[in-house]
Amino acid sequence: MAAWHRWLCWRKELVAASPRSPSCASSSSDESVPPQRVWADVRRRALIRSVAATILAIVAIFLPIAQPAGRELGHIICKEEELPAEDVILASWMSILTSIISFACLGLVLSSQMKWWLSSPFLNRVRWHVLLDSVNVWLFHFLATHPACGLRYNPASGLTTLSFFAILCHVFFWFNKLMGFTIIKTHLAMLERAFERPLGTQFLDYLQVIFGVSIVVSTVSFVGSSSVSQVHELIGIVMLIEVSVVLSCIALAVLMTRAFCLAHRYAKMEAGQEKRPAENELALKAVHFSKRMRWETPLNLLLVATAFALHVFWLFQLHWHQPNHRHTIQEMAFLSAAILSLANCARYSSLLSLAEFNLPQKKPKQGIFHQMSGAIFGSFSNESLEDIDQWKTGHHSWDEKTYELAHRAVTLRALLEFYSSLPAKMPHFDPARHKTSDIVRQVIIPMSRQSPYGDCAAAMVLMGGREILPDRMVTHSWSNHFAHLVASVVADALELPSYESVLARLEAQEMLALKSELYWKKKLDTAYWICCFSINQHAGICGYVPPDLQDPVTHALPKACSCKHPKHWSDSEPLKDGQSVDCEMNKFDNMMDCIFSLNPECSQLIAVDIQFNLFTRAWCVAEIHQAQQMYMPQRMIIFSEENLKREEVWLHHLKVQEMKASNPADAKFILSKIDDPRQFDADLQQLIFGTGGLVQACHMGFERMSLLGAVAQKGFDRQRTMDFVVCVYN
Structure with missing residues (x-):
């Protein structure tokens, strides 16, 4: 029971600020109710964010469709040239795909915002991450409808409004990934502390610093490439840094997958051994969550790595290989990977949060009469x-x-x-x-x-x-x-x-x-x-x-x-x-x-x-x-x-x-x-x-990582005891 005690103490510290677990907050000696959050204001702000997100999504999705013939934004803002027929077809299909993903992201945003009662510092950060990832998707969708002037930049033709907008979208994309990295690191640290076993968070501390510095240097280099003559050198720095980010994402995927596999192994062992209903239900929840996280985590991080890798490939093709040639396929591939990565990150963040974490309710235990009648009259309800x-x-x-x-x-x-x-x-x-x-x-x-x-x-x-x-x-x-x-x-x-x-x-x-x-x-x-x-x-x-x-x-x-x-x-x-x-x-x-x-x-x-x-x-x-x-x-x-x-x-x-x-x-x-x-x-x-x-x-x-860590810790202790007994008798 020591593991459960450690879990409860850790959980008190973790969610003390969360109204989802008010019993863990200290009460005054005279039983007076402590100062409470004004929930009406919280709900109102959530509704405002939801309305603003909906308006932004609708504008980003439908504005290209609503443009009058001959007066498209690409022609007005950046004097977009006519695209080849094959590029137009590709861009059209790309626009349809990004529109569908944009609507899906809007659903994720509304779902997270309308769960405004889930309020703690961590959950608020997750909610903002879902919103910012979705905004990034909508902005990329808008750029995908103007590929000729939106993404690529040629110093000879000058910096246009949409190309500058594209640079900001790239930077926004990088910083969203940094925010997602911190959220994943927070969850791994929670799991490691509850599990009381090293899972690699110390390595992630160094990796986070490197990741953050890389993003800053990439931002300066990428933005600076629009105002200096050494474009190739600065873009080369960006590409080198992004290659290191790709490798970091792969390493992080391996680390996180290993952690969840270990947790699933010991949680499953605990679920198989625990006979008490309350603790067995807790163990089954931990098994359910860790089993899903074993494949959700590598999928999410590999999508991120793919997006960065395709961005490196596109930059290389754009600046070193036939610079006057259109590279629509490369940039559309990057856009697809970036949008899919952002959308999946939003979904993954929702999964890691407290929303929608319910297993099907088990039927209550029935008396002997129910059991006998069920066995004899199995065809009856x-x-x-x-x-x-x-x-x-x-x-x-x-x-x-x-x-x-x-x-x-x-x-x-x-x-x-x-x-x-x-x-x-x-x-x-x-x-x-x-x-x-x-x-x-x-x-x-x-x-x-x-x-x-x-x-x-x-x-x-x-x-x-x-x-x-x-x-x-x-x-x-x-x-x-x-x-x-x-x-x-x-x-x-x-x-x-x-x-x-x-x-x-x-x-x-x-x-x-x-x-x-x-x-x-x-x-x-x-x-x-x-x-x-x-x-x-x-x-x-x-x-x-x-x-x-x-x-x-x-x-x-x-x-x-x-x-x-x-x-x-x-x-x-x-x-x-x-x-x-x-x-x-x-x-x-x-x-x-x-x-x-x-x-x-x-x-x-x-x-x-x-x-x-x-x-x-x-x-x-x-x-x-x-x-x-x-x-x-x-x-x-x-x-x-x-x-x-x-x-x-x-x-x-x-x-x-x-x-x-x-x-x-x-x-x-x-x-x-x-x-x-x-x-x-x-x-x-x-x-x-x-x-x-x-x-x-x-x-x-309801805190998932603490729940998973507590059950996994018990399973680990049980396995260690069994191994010790085997060694003694051998």
């Missing part, structure tokens, strides 16, 4: 009648109420709209002070009284009467701040391990940016079952307000609801096995079984409050235990990692006998269903702190 009906108890009224409860989910879209409406419905609402119980008493109960659907659950009002099966079953405590509950749900949708950074994004000025991100991630319609919305409060608690539920701002006690809806408690008639058939607060275990049978992809979201009071509530712990027994996937969202460290000590001493419920009869009922309390406590500790448990899952981030 999971939606067979046997699977659908297995949750039923045989009591019609009980099962009918359970089915009704299971279909009262609310979408994230509806939840955010409800949260945004709180200042209007509850003018004194304070996110930092009002708890979920306050919102239930002052907003949810009044809102759901005498609605078009009667005195009903709030979920019916929010969803317009639609019955929806949930994708997530949310376990939370009513003593938690309501803003924290909503932030936990949003953090789950954003795949964050904690919700501290989400709180600031729930403010009115940030809500549009948050909804935009969730829209692009296709998360707004994810359905959540949340008891305060999904339970009909008018069938239970609405008629009585305990005196300790005074509003924390006004200090007034909320008014009790005066509705006439019948109240059904756990002991209300009629009964089934001592439990009320009509009560909605005693069917959580059957309801979870129903949800999981109807939707095997459903998982449990455990929204933990700052004080971790959730683990002292009997119903919450019962839900966690039930989900574990059903093999329902579980995920815990915490406020912050620092918060977890402060509360971790007493969590090790949790005992189910000490847990409480609002109704003492409920606590007694829950305890009666636990055969061995000591074993239950041990299982709970394993669930929270064990390998693959809830706490460890909070540490799983």
Whole structure:
């Protein structure tokens, strides 16, 4: 486990500035939210860049097509001479090819810019690299439509506007490659540090300096060739330097490919040996990524080397071999290689970033009934009648109420709209002070009284009467701040391990940016079952307000609801096995079984409050235990990692006998269903702190190189141990 500890420490240092992993950032002692980035401004700047890039791409692609006959830019700006027919045909095909690649690059730019929520210094650099590479492609495409005056330069004819523009495009191309070199070097350094094995980054340090100096000298020489008589000498310097760059790219390709091959070898070994589900999933992700990088890396660098090599060949042909002869094929070959190289570099940078790194989700582990029915009735889908009906108890009224409860989910879209409406419905609402119980008493109960659907659950009002099966079953405590509950749900949708950074994004000025991100991630319609919305409060608690539920701002006690809806408690008639058939607060275990049978992809979201009071509530712990027994996937969202460290000590001493419920009869009922309390406590500790448990899952981030290095390090240590054992016995 030492390797995992090193990985986590390194990852904290690496992504401390990234909002993708807010739990790794330190929190203040008073749990105050640290200064947050204004996401609305980030989104606005990303939209501006996207619009500007789109306009530039459209102008570069369509301007040559839109030129009026006889007044082409080549004739107006540089008095372009007529090209031979074969050159015109070649240039036309080249223009079509570069147009297609230009559109592909525009797609890469828009994809990276619209993922503006992925924000860290490194990711911002990658995003800029994708944009600059694409701009370079568009500029080269524009030049490809005017080859006679755009690329080649003859000192006797003077420096034209487009030929000067071509020189700038060459320089831009070189500096983009230097930027790409630094990004690759950064990733190799991350992999080397996590892997704790030398992979050649020290050599890359020297190579980067040489590469940078070469680019500067090439730039000065290439630009200087337009204003001095020693053109051949300066161009010769450029060619010599570019030859060294070609060799450097080949060496870098070998070095990077070796690193990823080693990492893939040990990651694959670890994936084959790891039996624990959480770590095995991590190892499989590392294998998937490293396997792809084994061929993506050499392909990218060899394309770069090819572009530089063709540029050397073209310069040689242009300045030393029949200088008055047109070399359209050579320059078109260089343009093709340069554009393909730039486009692939943009794609490669997107691959190395955090975007689009998702493996197909594995199906949750199923019980023995599912396995047996799948083996016997293999031709049937999971939606067979046997699977659908297995949750039923045989009591019609009980099962009918359970089915009704299971279909009262609310979408994230509806939840955010409800949260945004709180200042209007509850003018004194304070996110930092009002708890979920306050919102239930002052907003949810009044809102759901005498609605078009009667005195009903709030979920019916929010969803317009639609019955929806949930994708997530949310376990939370009513003593938690309501803003924290909503932030936990949003953090789950954003795949964050904690919700501290989400709180600031729930403010009115940030809500549009948050909804935009969730829209692009296709998360707004994810359905959540949340008891305060999904339970009909008018069938239970609405008629009585305990005196300790005074509003924390006004200090007034909320008014009790005066509705006439019948109240059904756990002991209300009629009964089934001592439990009320009509009560909605005693069917959580059957309801979870129903949800999981109807939707095997459903998982449990455990929204933990700052004080971790959730683990002292009997119903919450019962839900966690039930989900574990059903093999329902579980995920815990915490406020912050620092918060977890402060509360971790007493969590090790949790005992189910000490847990409480609002109704003492409920606590007694829950305890009666636990055969061995000591074993239950041990299982709970394993669930929270064990390998693959809830706490460890909070540490799983998205940084690829650290992920790959950590798994590869474990595989390397395993191989070294095996080699040592073999040597001893031999």
